[in-house]
Amino acid sequence: xxxxxxxxxxxxxxxxxxxxxxxxxxxxxxxxxxxxxxxxxxxxxxxxxxxxxxxxxxxxxxxxxxxxxxxxxxxxxxxxxxxxxxxxxxxxxxxxxxxxxxxxxxxxxxxxxxxxxxxxxxxxxxxxxxxxxxxxxxxxxxxxxxxxxxxxxxxxxxxxxxxxxxxxxxxxxxxxxxxxxxxxxxxxxxxxxxxxxxxxxxxxxxxxxxxxxxxxxxxxxxxxxxxxxxxxxxxxxxxxxxxxxxxxxxxxxxxxxxxxxxxxxxxxxxxxxxxxxxxxxxxxxxxxxxxxxxxxxxxxxxxxxxxxxxxxxxxxxxxxxxxxxxxxxxxxxxxxxxxxxxxxxxxxxxxxxxxxxxxxxxxxxxxxxxxxxxxxxxxxxxxxxxxxxxxxxxxxxxxxxxxxxxxxxxxxxxxxxxxxxxxxxxxxxxxx
Ligand SMILES: Cc1cc2nc3c(=O)[nH]c(=O)nc-3n(C[C@H](O)[C@H](O)[C@H](O)COP(=O)(O)OP(=O)(O)OC[C@H]3O[C@@H](n4cnc5c(N)ncnc54)[C@H](O)[C@@H]3O)c2cc1C
Numbered sequence: 393x394x395x396x397x398x399x400x401x402x403x404x405x406x407x408x409x410x411x412x413x414x415x416x417x418x419x420x421x422x423x424x425x426x427x428x429x430x431x432x433x434x435x436x437x438x439x440x441x442x443x444x445x446x447x448x449x450x451x452x453x454x455x456x457x458x459x460x461x462x463x464x465x466x467x468x469x470x471x472x473x474x475x476x477x478x479x480x481x482x483x484x485x486x487x488x489x490x491x492x493x494x495x496x497x498x499x500x501x502x503x504x505x506x507x508x509x510x511x512x513x514x515x516x517x518x519x520x521x522x523x524x525x526x527x528x529x530x531x532x533x534x535x536x537x538x539x540x541x542x543x544x545x546x547x548x549x550x551x552x553x554x555x556x557x558x559x560x561x562x563x564x565x566x567x568x569x570x571x572x573x574x575x576x577x578x579x580x581x582x583x584x585x586x587x588x589x590x591x592x593x594x595x596x597x598x599x600x601x602x603x604x605x606x607x608x609x610x611x612x613x614x615x616x617x618x619x620x621x622x623x624x625x626x627x628x629x630x631x632x633x634x635x636x637x638x639x640x641x642x643x644x645x646x647x648x649x650x651x652x653x654x655x656x657x658x659x660x661x662x663x664x665x666x667x668x669x670x671x672x673x674x675x676x677x678x679x680x681x682x683x684x685x686x687x688x689x690x691x692x693x694x695x696x697x698x699x700x701x702x703x704x705x706x707x708x709x710x711x712x713x714x715x716x717x718x719x720x721x722x723x724x725x726x727x728x729x730x731x732x733x734x735x736x737x738x739x740x741x742x743x744x745x746x747x748x749x750x751x752x753x754x755x756x757x758x759x760x761x762x763x764x765x766x767x768x769x770x771x772x773x774x775x776x777x778x779x780x781x782x783x784x785x786x787x788x789x790x791x792x793x794x795x796x797x798x799x800x801x802x803x804x805x806x807x808x809x810x811x812x813x814x815x816x817x818x819x820x821x822x823x824x
């Protein structure tokens with residue numbers, strides 16, 4: 393049996409669901425196919441969902457700041473109810489402890505992000521549980537120098553009041569699903585795509601694991617950490633200068649220090665001196681993730697269905713002990729607790745939002761641990777890109793540009809091209 397769809401989106405994570413909504417609003421009949429049982433059950437479900445604006449590039453900061461305005465008015469953007477309620481933006485502000493580049497304030501000002509410089513006195517007053525020291529260079533706890541008393545105080549502390557996090561990334565994806573369905577989109581769960589069918593240079597559709605074929609002139613790869621598997625099915629990898637692969641990540645959960653309600657009074661913190669980030673979590677706890685320091689091993693995963701899903705004592709110690717450098721009174725539980733999931737990392741840690749060499753086959757991949765926050769705008773830019781290319785526009789020679797509704801900036805989608813040279817200005821880490 394062969395069914396037909398106008399657009400097939402492989403994946404119903406935050407990226408695939410956001411693309412569905414924006415395409416549906418532009419009149420396309422979309423079908424998301426996901427092998428998991430519900431929207432946002434893949435890597436999105438384990439996202440820390442932090443929203444911050446300090447990227448190493450103007451484009452990275454600009455898309456993040458535009459996206460913030462969507463989260464801030466999430467229900468207005470969706471414009472439809474959800475029986476499960478709505479994800480909530482928790483605007484704690486984001487603190488950057490010793491921002492790595494002196495150009496960051498200039499970049500933030502240029503993008504229009506409000507920020508304040510904090511001196512040690514302000515840091516002490518606002519977050520009394522924080523150490524005021526610089527712990528760089530970041531070390532592992534088994535390094536003899538890890539416990540040496542720090543010598544330098546923090547000197548480049550910056551606070552962006554608009555930063556924060558989404559309290560439930562899976563629910564945010566469900567919200568997008570409901571809004572897309574209201575516009576006629578369909579979602580198929582527990583269904584795996586095993587083949588991308590093509591005729592010469594044109595995509596024809598997909599084949600499912602049960603043998604069923606669904607034809608469509610447009611297929612979008614939004615398969616998250618499985619993006620390279622899907623690209624190989626489509627035979628498009630050789631036409632890409634930038635490729636993607638899956639990287640294992642742990643995020644840990646620890647209680648707040650006694651006497652401080654971090655859930656209520658804590659904030660998103662990106663600490664470049666300990667190479668960790670952390671944010672408040674329910675139950676007066678703290679989530680702590682890694683900013684990928686060079687001293688930590690990078691665990692690239694050959695096949696994204698097969699990796700160690702248990703937290704390891706070594707990485708727990710690395711991340712939690714580093715957090716304890718910043719929060720000296722942090723209670724450290726005996727038993728690790730946290731999650732393990734995968735980033736879909738591109739060669740330069742900047743995503744690929746693009747067409748491919750196969751006509752009708754599009755890429756929304758390489759989200760590199762930092763694109764949850766940008767999903768609403770990614771939905772928009774992919775919808776405009778697809779619409780332009782399907783109407784004959786040559787995006788490879790004349791990149792599509794989109795106007796940001798809230799900030800007024802113009803995003804040049806050539807920045808995300810599969811054909812780009814590696815962007816040397818990237819941090820080559822989760823900070824993008
Ligand atoms: C631990 C962690 C922390 C993070 N923290 C942040 C953060 O603080 N801020 C931020 O902005 N970003 C963060 N990110 C990144 C962000 O969460 C991701 O960029 C985003 O969720 C990726 O969404 P996605 O839709 O591309 O992928 P996914 O959510 O993984 O969705 C892809 C879907 O495709 C489906 N799929 C794959 N192959 C097939 C197939 N063959 N057939 C059918 N279905 C298929 C999968 O089942 C999956 O549901 C984090 C990521 C992780 C892992």
